[in-house]
Amino acid sequence: xxxxxxxxxxxxxxxxxxxxxxxxxxLGRCIxxxxxxxxxxxxxxxxxxxxxxxxALRAIRIPNLRWxxxxxxxxxxxxxxxxxRERRPKNINTHWGGVIETNHFGxxxxxxxxxxxxxxxxxxxxxxxxxxxEMQQWVEYLTSDADDTMAELRRxxxxxxxxxxxxxxxxxxxxxxxxxxxxxxxxxxxxxYATYLRDFAGNRLYPIACGASGDDYRWTEVLMQRxxxxxxxxxxxxxxxxxxxxxxxxxxxxxxxxxxLLQRALRMDELITRHSTIMDRYDPDGRVxxxxxxxxxxxxxEPGTNPxxxxxxSTMRDALVAALTLDIFNRHCARVRGAQIAQTVNVLQAMAxxxxxxMLLTPTYHVFDLYQGHQDATxxxxxxxxxxxxxxxxxxxxxSASASRDAAGGVLLTMSNLDPNRSHHVVAEIRGAGWNDANxxxxxxxxxxxxxxxxxxxxxxxxxxxxxPFDGAHYTDGVLHASLPAMSVVAVQIG
Ligand code: AHR
Numbered sequence: 354x355x356x357x358x359x360x361x362x363x364x365x366x367x368x369x370x371x372x373x374x375x376x377x378x379x380l381g382r383c384i385x386x387x388x389x390x391x392x393x394x395x396x397x398x399x400x401x402x403x404x405x406x407x408x409a410l411r412a413i414r415i416p417n418l419r420w421x422x423x424x425x426x427x428x429x430x431x432x433x434x435x436x437x438r439e440r441r442p443k444n445i446n447t448h449w450g451g452v453i454e455t456n457h458f459g460x461x462x463x464x465x466x467x468x469x470x471x472x473x474x475x476x477x478x479x480x481x482x483x484x485x486x487e488m489q490q491w492v493e494y495l496t497s498d499a500d501d502t503m504a505e506l507r508r509x510x511x512x513x514x515x516x517x518x519x520x521x522x523x524x525x526x527x528x529x530x531x532x533x534x535x536x537x538x539x540x541x542x543x544x545x546y547a548t549y550l551r552d553f554a555g556n557r558l559y560p561i562a563c564g565a566s567g568d569d570y571r572w573t574e575v576l577m578q579r580x581x582x583x584x585x586x587x588x589x590x591x592x593x594x595x596x597x598x599x600x601x602x603x604x605x606x607x608x609x610x611x612x613x614l615l616q617r618a619l620r621m622d623e624l625i626t627r628h629s630t631i632m633d634r635y636d637p638d639g640r641v642x643x644x645x646x647x648x649x650x651x652x653x654x655e656p657g658t659n660p661x662x663x664x665x666x667s668t669m670r671d672a673l674v675a676a677l678t679l680d681i682f683n684r685h686c687a688r689v690r691g692a693q694i695a696q697t698v699n700v701l702q703a704m705a706x707x708x709x710x711x712m713l714l715t716p717t718y719h720v721f722d723l724y725q726g727h728q729d730a731t732x733x734x735x736x737x738x739x740x741x742x743x744x745x746x747x748x749x750x751x752x753s754a755s756a757s758r759d760a761a762g763g764v765l766l767t768m769s770n771l772d773p774n775r776s777h778h779v780v781a782e783i784r785g786a787g788w789n790d791a792n793x794x795x796x797x798x799x800x801x802x803x804x805x806x807x808x809x810x811x812x813x814x815x816x817x818x819x820x821x822p823f824d825g826a827h828y829t830d831g832v833l834h835a836s837l838p839a840m841s842v843v844a845v846q847i848g
Contacts, residue, residue, distance in 0.1 A: 356780055371473070374418070375693055387403075388402055406707070413722050413725060414728060418467055420475070426477040426479055427482055450661030474518050481532035488549070495507070522563070540579035568627070586643060588624065588643055591649060591650070600653050639687055644692065649701050673769055679767075723842055764786060798825070800844075
């Protein structure tokens with residue numbers, strides 16, 4: 354049995370909705386043939402942007418979208434992507450397969466996409482191969498309302514009003530594809546670039562410095578030490594293949610790979626804890642945010658697809674990685690105030706896959722749906738004493754959980770059973786909610802589960818894995834009993 358104790362009256366920190374953010378790069382079929390189908394496409398679209406995808410992402414209240422990369426960002430020159438489309442230059446996307454980048458999707462198209470989605474844009478600027486002036490002018494182009502040349506160029510390109518934009522990445526993975534820099538060098542560059550990120554017309558930029566890869570704690574140490582005016586630092590961590598195991602695809606795996614991948618996903622907790630410990634030393638008041646702006650599963654590409662397009666399916670295993678990772682973010686919400694799963698459509702751990710007119714929603718999408726209620730709610734401290742799920746000589750917690758309280762006093766408890774072989778019973782004591790006989794809360798539970806570890810949605814069977822009502826949760830007198838089916842995610846809304 355797994356025991357959970359949570360204090361409904363002891364929450365201190367808000368789970369920023371921006372932790373439920375997404376990432377879209379000019380990579381494979383994410384932008385072109387994903388979001389962007391073009392205005393002349395028979396696929397229903399609004400100004401070239403695919404309607405069904407926009408509708409699906411609005412339904413999970415997408416809070417922000419990061420663009421244009423990724424590694425692509427440090428090779429992207431924004432002026433290539435504005436002005437009449439037929440006159441935009443054609444470049445080679447050297448990082449992702451050497452395909453032709455038409456630049457048909459540029460700044461205006463991205464800002465239109467964010468408007469259609471109702472989300473905040475998060476633009477990642479080019480440090481690796483750009484210049485301070487180029488980045489400064491991009492901000493001016495987007496946000497100035499003066500009679501300056503950049504604002505006039507924007508007006509000439511069809512947008513009279515300046516946009517508002519907050520999230521601004523100062524480079525991407527500058528320790529690798531973004532310039533192979535040492536942290537000391539990047540810290541100096543960050544200071545230089547950030548100096549010239551000006552606020553125009555009441556806009557207020559929130560610069561996000563390039564952070565570490567996984568357990569590169571030195572990068573965080575150097576950045577915290579050398580950039581005193583830092584506001585936010587990123588972190589990238591992908592859950593990749595299990596070392597020592599033969600390589601597998603998203604759907605072709607056995608229980609060792611199931612176990613190994615979930616075990617690697619659980620490392621996110623240690624990474625955030627250790628990066629936060631370093632940040633705490635320099636920033637005891639928690640002013641600087643940690644933004645996990647790339648995370649998710651990274652499997653070998655689907656056979657028969659371009660290996661540089663990073664197209665993969667998404668199974669129940671990926672759904673559980675998403676659920677346990679979001680639980681970790683919710684529990685660390687004091688420091689983790691933003692995150693973007695990679696990537697939204699047709700690339701890595703996507704929300705949706707498309708094939709011509711057809712689109713399917715992945716099990717991972719459904720996890721984001723089940724977790725919606727955590728957005729901007731108060732994180733509740735919880736003590737979890739989980740059963741173990743063992744394989745061979747090793748074991749991991751069988752149950753992952755997080756909880757939050759909304760403005761109306763309702764509690765959302767999300768729980769996952771990582772064990773593919775058996776159900777696990779959870780007894781959750783909920784203290785301090787103020788519920789009693791005269792004030793009995795309603796209980797509504799939903800689940801995402803499947804009969805096999807490899808279960809996934811296909812274009813012919815797009816609803817094989819989907820959310821269903823759950824009747825295995827019962828609440829009486831401050832205690833919730835739930836029997837979590839094998840390999841399941843369960844969301845219980847109480848009150
Ligand atoms: O998301 C795919 C790639 O992973 C990104 O371009 C890069 O930032 C990371 O290495």
